[in-house]
Amino acid sequence: MLDPQGPVDRVLELLHTGQHKLALNLCDKALKKAKDNEKLLTQRIAILLNWPDPARREQGLKDFDSLLERKPQLQNIDDVVFLDSAVTEAPQGCVPELQSRIAQLWLKIANSRPKDENFHKAWYREKIRRGDRKAAQQASMTWMKNFPHEREPYFLYIITTHLLAEKEKPGSSEAQIFRSLVYKTLSKAYATTQDANVTPKPSRSIQTLEDLLLLLRIYRAQERYKEAFAVVEAVQGGVVLESVRSAWELARQYIGLAELTEQWAKQHSFCYDILKGALDVAINPLQHSKFPWGILGDDWIAWQGLLTANKHIGTEQNAHVIEELIQAYCQWKCNSRNSRHALLDFYADEVDAGRKSRDDLLRVCWEYFQDFSTKVACFQTLQHYTSKLHAVEQEKLLSLISDSARSRRPKHETDNFDKLNWLTMEINVVKLEYNLVISRNGNANRPDLLVAFIVNCLRLYKVSLCFKLDLPVSDRLPGDDAAILAAMGFVRLYKMRHHNSAYSNSLLRAIVVLEYLLLQSKHNYDALLVLVRLYMFLGAGSLAMERYTRLSIKNMQHATLSWVIFSRISTIHPYASMCQIGTGVRQHLDPYGEIAGAIQWHATAISLSLRQLQNIQKENQWNIFLDTIETQSIIESSFCQSLIYTEMKRISRLRSVPPEGSKLDIGK
Numbered sequence: 001m002l003d004p005q006g007p008v009d010r011v012l013e014l015l016h017t018g019q020h021k022l023a024l025n026l027c028d029k030a031l032k033k034a035k036d037n038e039k040l041l042t043q044r045i046a047i048l049l050n051w052p053d054p055a056r057r058e059q060g061l062k063d064f065d066s067l068l069e070r071k072p073q074l075q076n077i078d079d080v081v082f083l084d085s086a087v088t089e090a091p092q093g094c095v096p097e098l099q100s101r102i103a104q105l106w107l108k109i110a111n112s113r114p115k116d117e118n119f120h121k122a123w124y125r126e127k128i129r130r131g132d133r134k135a136a137q138q139a140s141m142t143w144m145k146n147f148p149h150e151r152e153p154y155f156l157y158i159i160t161t162h163l164l165a166e167k168e169k170p171g172s173s174e175a176q177i178f179r180s181l182v183y184k185t186l187s188k189a190y191a192t193t194q195d196a197n198v199t200p201k202p203s204r205s206i207q208t209l210e211d212l213l214l215l216l217r218i219y220r221a222q223e224r225y226k227e228a229f230a231v232v233e234a235v236q237g238g239v240v241l242e243s244v245r246s247a248w249e250l251a252r253q254y255i256g257l258a259e260l261t262e263q264w265a266k267q268h269s270f271c272y273d274i275l276k277g278a279l280d281v282a283i284n285p286l287q288h289s290k291f292p293w294g295i296l297g298d299d300w301i302a303w304q305g306l307l308t309a310n311k312h313i314g315t316e317q318n319a320h321v322i323e324e325l326i327q328a329y330c331q332w333k334c335n336s337r338n339s340r341h342a343l344l345d346f347y348a349d350e351v352d353a354g355r356k357s358r359d360d361l362l363r364v365c366w367e368y369f370q371d372f373s374t375k376v377a378c379f380q381t382l383q384h385y386t387s388k389l390h391a392v393e394q395e396k397l398l399s400l401i402s403d404s405a406r407s408r409r410p411k412h413e414t415d416n417f418d419k420l421n422w423l424t425m426e427i428n429v430v431k432l433e434y435n436l437v438i439s440r441n442g443n444a445n446r447p448d449l450l451v452a453f454i455v456n457c458l459r460l461y462k463v464s465l466c467f468k469l470d471l472p473v474s475d476r477l478p479g480d481d482a483a484i485l486a487a488m489g490f491v492r493l494y495k496m497r498h499h500n501s502a503y504s505n506s507l508l509r510a511i512v513v514l515e516y517l518l519l520q521s522k523h524n525y526d527a528l529l530v531l532v533r534l535y536m537f538l539g540a541g542s543l544a545m546e547r548y549t550r551l552s553i554k555n556m557q558h559a560t561l562s563w564v565i566f567s568r569i570s571t572i573h574p575y576a577s578m579c580q581i582g583t584g585v586r587q588h589l590d591p592y593g594e595i596a597g598a599i600q601w602h603a604t605a606i607s608l609s610l611r612q613l614q615n616i617q618k619e620n621q622w623n624i625f626l627d628t629i630e631t632q633s634i635i636e637s638s639f640c641q642s643l644i645y646t647e648m649k650r651i652s653r654l655r656s657v658p659p660e661g662s663k664l665d666i667g668k
Contacts, residue, residue, distance in 0.1 A: 015043075015047055020047055020050065020051050020056075024044065024047050024048070027040055038074050038079050041067065042074070042079045043082075044063065045086070046082065046083060061097065061101075064098070067105070068104055068105060068108065072112065073112045073113075074109060077118070077119055080106065080122075081126050083102065083105070087099065087102045103138070107142065110139075111142075117150075120142065120146065120147070120153070121143070123142075124136055124143060125613070125614055125617070128613060136160045137157065137160045140153050140157035141157060149202075151203045151204060154185075154189075154203075154204045155620070158185050158186060159622060161181050162221070162626075163626075165178035182218055186215050189205050189215075190205075190215060193205045193241065194239075209244040209249070209250070210620060210622050212250070213622075213623050214622040214626075216231065216253050216257075217623060217626070220260075228257050229261045232257055233254075236250070246291075246293075248299075251274065254270060255270065255271060255304075259305065264309045264312045267306075267309040268313060268318070271302045271306035271309065274293065274297040274302045275297055275302050275325060275329075277291050277297055278294060278295050279325070281294040282298075282332060298329070298336060300338050303342040304342075307345050307349065311349050319346075319355065322346060330343065337375075337377075340368055340372070341368075341381055343364055343368075344361075344385045347360055347361045347364045347385075348361060348384075348385050348388055351388060358393055359393070361389065361393075362396065365382055365385055365397055366400050368381070369382065369400075373428055374425055378428045379435075383432075383435055386435070386436060394436045395436075397436075398436060401429050401432065404425075405422070405425050405426050408422055408425065410422050420478055423460075423464050424478065426460055426482075427460070427481045430457055430460065431481070433453065434485055434489075437453075438450065438453055444495075445499065447493060450489050450493050453485075454493070457482045457483070457485045457486035458482075458486050461480075463479070464479025465479065476521045480524050484517070484526050484527060486513050487514050487527075488530075490507065490509045490513065491507065491510055491534075494507050507537070507538065510530075515531070529551070529564060532544050532548050532565055533564055536572065541569060541591075542573055544573070545577075545589040546589060548564075548565045549589065549594075553598075555601070556605075558601040558602065558605075559634075559638050559641070565591075566591075566595060566598070569595075571650075574654045575655065576588060576591075592651050595648045599644060599645060599648065602638070612628055613625065613628055613629070
């Protein structure tokens with residue numbers, strides 16, 4: 001008997017290259033020798049459906065109708081999947097007709113093979129992979145009907161219906177119907193879990209943490225906060241699902257839902273008990289806490305929940321209790337950044353409530369800087385709270401921290417650890433100075449302040465290079481932020497060029513500083529990004545392209561960073577060029593090729609996320625499943641993708657070349 005695999009492969013090759021006539025001839029010849037070969041039949045229909053001639057496409061529709069009436073139905077799942085893909089790639093005019101036919105084909109085969117679970121899984125996965133959520137919902141319903149005791153189709157039906165509800169316009173009748181279906185199905189599953197008389201629990205009930213988190217996620221999406229909070233309370237009280245009570249994710253859900261439902265007293269009590277238990281266990285490891293998390297309860301979300309509840313309760317007695325707890329933490333765990341951060345937040349709230357003065361907040365900020373000035377995150381934490389101080393208090397704080405940094409300047413023979421700590425402290429000082437003084441609106445036209453700031457930053461950077469720290473190889477050196485701040489100062493100085501022409505070359509000075517920085521730290525991302533924007537602003541497209549390639553943009557960065565250069569590259573540097581890199585090394589730079597790579601990533605990222613869905617689905621990880629689909633939707637409809645495709649179209653017109661990825665639908 002003829003093995004049709006050879007003709008099939010050649011037919012596919014001809015079809016993909018657009019040689020429809022040759023593909024059809026080869027397929028017809030093979031069918032004469034293997035008349036009922038399903039693979040060849042589906043290949044022939046695919047060729048006709050993708051044919052440019054409408055008459056041939058009409059013939060393909062008739063053959064498709066004959067296939068629907070065929071008995072027995074197609075047996076090979078791969079043939080059905082291939083035909084489905086042919087429908088997707090068919091010319092736009094006949095897709096609506098084909099969609100109804102392919103839906104009938106899937107359903108007829110499913111009804112003819114009701115106990116073939118692999119087919120039902122393939123049907124659902126193929127529809128989710130193609131983003132056809134209504135068809136996926138139908139697939140999950142059929143699967144659920146034919147396998148009434150299976151958990152997987154039940155929860156996939158819930159997820160797919162939820163996705164349909166989120167996709168529809170809020171408030172529309174379709175959205176309300178889908179939301180109602182999801183709510184009723186989930187409520188039924190939870191009601192079975194609650195019923196103590198039902199043992200053992202049926203498979204279609206809330207049994208695991210993943211099931212519970214899915215229920216809470218959908219309730220929150222539908223703004224059913226009170227019902228979601230009641231569920232979490234029941235679990236925390238041990239009424240239902242006692243096995244998942246110890247999950248920290250559930251504690252986070254409790255705090256978040258208590259805030260959404262304005263259950264301030266319960267939120268305060270819950271967070272206080274968690275933090276008090278964590279402190280008790282820290283002091284005495286043999287101490288048993290009310291909650292199973294122990295010392296891990298010293299989490300910022302617990303502090304944040306406690307402080308938010310205190311702000312809304314607003315009594316002095318309550319505030320006193322919280323202050324005592326924070327002070328107890330600070331005394332026992334001097335390096336607990338969460339408790340010290342909470343102290344800052346607490347004093348800021350008390351200042352707003354009129355129970356503390358700004359001098360008290362200034363004192364707490366100063367104490368925080370003393371204890372954590374050698375941490376890179378010190379400035380990021382203080383930034384929010386220093387904005388609540390008046391200008392006089394801000395200047396006083398700057399004076400205090402500057403004096404502290406000068407007093408701790410290491411001597412030449414000091415070890416590297418002390419030098420590194422001092423550098424980090426000094427950089428936190430100049431960051432606060434930039435935030436509180438340089439960027440202040442009243443100082444926008446004070447070049448004397450800017451020049452002094454730039455000189456100070458450059459001095460600090462020079463000192464950091466003189467230290468010659470013997471550190472592990474890294475993308476950046478400890479003093480790099482000082483040079484970047486100096487460059488930012490030059491950019492601000494450039495804005496004053498209308499008042500003083502001497503500042504007209506400030507952007508070039510910023511570029512010189514950053515280029516020198518890159519000689520020492522070749523892969524400093526912050527410096528490279530600023531350089532790309534500066535070169536693009538000056539119209540130096542080839543230099544911007546060279547720095548952009550050094551960023552080694554990959555994966556998700558194509559959707560988050562590539563806009564820095566591709567926003568108007570077609571008007572600045574549409575053609576390829578050769579660039580000198582290092583000594584005797586030349587690199588070919590082509591914006592068209594870089595854009596093509598970014599577009600290719602978008603296509604492969606979508607297909608990769610869809611392939612991952614199959615593995616996630618097998619593990620019943622419902623929340624990750626939803627996250628993956630949402631990420632895929634974001635990538636598919638990203639503005640960055642439309643932007644870079646537009647730039648590619650412009651460059652292709654200038655260079656008279658056909659744009660790659662021409663099938664990309666930028667109107668999604």
